[in-house]
Amino acid sequence: METVSYTAQWTAAARAVESERGEAALFRDDFARYLAEPKGFELLEKYKGSGVAEYVAIRTKYVDDAIERFLEKTGIRQIVLVASGMDSRAYRLPWPDDAVLYEVDHASLFDVKSSRLEKLSVPRRVRTVEVGVDLAGDWLPALEASGYRSDEKTLWVAEGLLFFLTEVQAHGLLSTLARASSPGSRLITDMTSATLLRHPITQSFLNSLRNDGTPWLFGSDDPPAFLQSAGWTLTDLSQPGEPGAGEGRWSYPVLPRNVPGVPRNWLITGSNG
Amino acid sequence: MSTLKNARIEVVRAWILAKHPAQNELPGELDLIEARLVDSLSFVEFIHVIGEASGKEVDPENIELDNLRTLNAISQAYF
Numbered sequence: 001m002e003t004v005s006y007t008a009q010w011t012a013a014a015r016a017v018e019s020e021r022g023e024a025a026l027f028r029d030d031f032a033r034y035l036a037e038p039k040g041f042e043l044l045e046k047y048k049g050s051g052v053a054e055y056v057a058i059r060t061k062y063v064d065d066a067i068e069r070f071l072e073k074t075g076i077r078q079i080v081l082v083a084s085g086m087d088s089r090a091y092r093l094p095w096p097d098d099a100v101l102y103e104v105d106h107a108s109l110f111d112v113k114s115s116r117l118e119k120l121s122v123p124r125r126v127r128t129v130e131v132g133v134d135l136a137g138d139w140l141p142a143l144e145a146s147g148y149r150s151d152e153k154t155l156w157v158a159e160g161l162l163f164f165l166t167e168v169q170a171h172g173l174l175s176t177l178a179r180a181s182s183p184g185s186r187l188i189t190d191m192t193s194a195t196l197l198r199h200p201i202t203q204s205f206l207n208s209l210r211n212d213g214t215p216w217l218f219g220s221d222d223p224p225a226f227l228q229s230a231g232w233t234l235t236d237l238s239q240p241g242e243p244g245a246g247e248g249r250w251s252y253p254v255l256p257r258n259v260p261g262v263p264r265n266w267l268i269t270g271s272n273g
Numbered sequence: 274m275s276t277l278k279n280a281r282i283e284v285v286r287a288w289i290l291a292k293h294p295a296q297n298e299l300p301g302e303l304d305l306i307e308a309r310l311v312d313s314l315s316f317v318e319f320i321h322v323i324g325e326a327s328g329k330e331v332d333p334e335n336i337e338l339d340n341l342r343t344l345n346a347i348s349q350a351y352f
Binding site: 048049050051196199200201202203204205252253255259260261262263 | 306314315317332338
């Protein structure tokens, strides 16, 4: 697998741990434990105390809720998970009968994921198309060749992805998504703040990620402006711990957005018109 | 160390210990960041506590991390 795919196992490990919190769990992903091996729990332990596990739990719930809300309210039936990683939403969320879910990621990751989930003999709950691509290249033609319709409204989900890209790449990706789908399409994504990337307190965490071959490169202190410049209008901007984004679950203070110098994470939804 | 300095550093020590019940003691030379007693998510609250204790706000945009690594360093730089 690609190095960056190990971070997908890390995410799966965080989801597994959250799922096993019983009634307190924000969601249940019974597949995550199978998808987290071999590196996921090792990375979770290595980066313990960085807030990543809690953040992933809150983000997963935020994305789950946003997907369900958008499908119900907008009538969108074409969904694309960009860099889907070890996502098991095809198996665990309720989906409309006529929905089509495209999962886009490295082909090698799908091999690993499929072989593990097939052993569980659990059916998907939505028609799913796996699109194996080089995520660093121009993968849109491959998505279109798989049946994706750019003249339809789309729900794009780019979760846990943007910080691995450069600013130019992140902007290019969001611009491409805005152009490659009809007006009225929606976006669910997350990013870190630029302040987090340059703050002295985060440097040892960021150095470890760099040494692991998965550096965080991009963040924004002004997500609405960044989205706007890429063709998206922000419809929600939340920080972990705020209402609708893990309120009561986040064990750190949630600081008002006007407090300067604060490392932050942003949960985001947008629309392209 | 003056009584005032002592009183101020005890405020910071108490704040950290309250956050980490498993931590029994907090030697003045312990690297708080290395020991993960202070991390990026609690950091702003941490410097707020130092600011409250010293009576002078700490500018979050102008921080020298080495002044914040240990209770002794905090005492020297801020109290």
